[in-house]
Amino acid sequence: MTRWRFDGEITGVGTGSGVRIVVGHWSRSPLGEFTDVMVEHADGLRVLLAPSDAVRDFVTATYTFDRTVITPVHYTRSGDSRAVQAGDLHVRFEVGARTLLGHLLNLVPRTVAGAPWFCSVSDPIARVVLRGVRTRGTAGNGRREFYGAVDQRRLAGMSATWCGENLGALTPVDPPVRFGFGSTPRTPAVTTIVTTIVD
Template structure:
């Protein structure tokens, strides 16, 4: 079995025009340090903005998109403010205080809550407590994927534009995004996460 581990954070947010944006910022992974962005527009089109062919190949083997684009993706954080630029997409957001889940996770050992066995037993709870969220699922090609969260904070505000058009103020991630077997939480948030993918 081959195991790939990605450490970083996932930020999920919606806008009033119906666009939902998921930013994956990975500080440690088999592909190095990188950021990718998944967008689902109001009409249901699913777009991947990836910084390299290697990232696109890996992500599209796991998730489903209608369109993929290779483009420079920049991620900058200063204090609680994050700005992301990815081709025709510009998005900035502010990170607030911890969510209730984030407070609970902060007192749990990271090695436990990010482990595949814990993700397996917590998946039924996540399905009920957080609509659309999964902590375990299939990643395609006989692979299994586990999402182990070890922190979570609210996103309190955003500005976003696509091809220069304003996407509107912050809104819930509703309906859930349809890239893979699960969505980000409905309430906009940034989740510290370890993603583990097992392949036989």
């Protein structure tokens, strides 16, 4: 049994054009520090933007896409601002106040919140309270995956373009994205997370 642990942030964004974007920025992982971006278009086309073959191969072994693109993915942060450039996609978002869920998550020690057993216990609650969000599930190729959220902040603003086209205003992530067994929260937010994948 192999356990892969990823520490980072997942940002879920909805846009007025119907494009939904999920940015994963991983500060610590078995693949080093990296950022990957999952995009689902209004017509349902699911695209992965990955910075390397290694990241693409790992992510596509766990999630489902219609198309993958290897391209430099640049993630920058300055205060509460974040910017992502990945091929045809440019996204900038502002991180706002901590959510009520974020305050509750802060009460749980990080070592507990990230533990697979705790993710298993919290999964039924997340399904009901967060609509579509899962904290455990079966990933691709028989893998099991556990999401341990430790903080969450809402997004205060966003701008994004795809192939130079403005994607519109910030909206809820609706309908839910379909990359794996769960979606991101419906309300646009950045969630600090510990992800464990058991192979």
